[in-house]
Amino acid sequence: MPTSARLAAALFLSVLAFGVSIQVMPLFPEGMDFGYFVHFNVMLGSLVGWVYMGSRVGRGFVSSINNGLTGMGLLVIAALLAQGAWEMFRLANRLRYDGPFEALSAIFTIALDYFFVIAVPHVWATLIIGGCLVGMITERAWRRWH
Numbered sequence: 001m002p003t004s005a006r007l008a009a010a011l012f013l014s015v016l017a018f019g020v021s022i023q024v025m026p027l028f029p030e031g032m033d034f035g036y037f038v039h040f041n042v043m044l045g046s047l048v049g050w051v052y053m054g055s056r057v058g059r060g061f062v063s064s065i066n067n068g069l070t071g072m073g074l075l076v077i078a079a080l081l082a083q084g085a086w087e088m089f090r091l092a093n094r095l096r097y098d099g100p101f102e103a104l105s106a107i108f109t110i111a112l113d114y115f116f117v118i119a120v121p122h123v124w125a126t127l128i129i130g131g132c133l134v135g136m137i138t139e140r141a142w143r144r145w146h
Contacts, residue, residue: 003054003142003145003146004141004142004144004145004146005053005054005057005058005138005139005141005142005146006049006050006053006054006055007050007054007141008054008137008138008140008141008142009049009050009052009053009054009057009071009134009138009141010045010046010047010049010050010054011046011049012049012133012134012137012138013045013046013048013049013053013071013072013075013134014042014043014045014046014049015045016045016072016075016126016127016130016131016134017041017042017044017045017046017075017079018038018041018042018045019126019130020041020123020126020127020130021037021038021041021042022038023122023123023126024117024118024123025037025038027117027118027120027123028117037083040079040082040083041079044075044078044079044082045075048071048074048075048078049071049134049138052070052071052074053067053068053070053071053134053135053138054138057138057139057141057142058139058142058143058146060139061136061139063139064135064136064138064139065132065135065136066135067135067138067139068131068132068133068134068135068136068138069128069131069132069135071131071134071135072127072128072130072131072134073131076127080111080114080115081107081108081111083110083111083114084106084107084108084109084110084111084114085107087110088103088104088106088107088110091106
């Protein structure tokens with residue numbers, strides 16, 4: 001059911017995903033083709049905000065911060081796995097893998113490599129502070145229009 005909390009969570013988590021995507025792009029090798037990287041992460045942020053964060057509101061201030069941090073964590077994990085899967089499909093089209101299980105395990109290997117690329121203090125500070133703020137804004141929206 002659409003609520004103000006779901007809308008606020010989707011909107012502000014997608015803004016966080018946009019900001020972090022822009023921060024992360026210079027960390028990758030020069031000349032890398034990002035394609036729909038930012039667009040996909042924004043869509044993923046709005047989906048996680050709507051489905052997960054928007055349904056877990058109304059439990060107080062500390063729970064709102066926990067909700068924001070958990071939503072941010074889900075967004076990061078989902079984005080890493082999705083981008084890893086996209087890269088695996090790109091490499092699979094070049095016949096880099098001997099079988100399907102090697103290709104499936106490559107998703108996790110690529111996602112872990114991407115995690116180590118983005119594991120820098122300014123990205124994580126943005127994620128943590130932004131996750132807390134998104135959780136508090138979502139809680140505030142629920143209290144205001146509930």
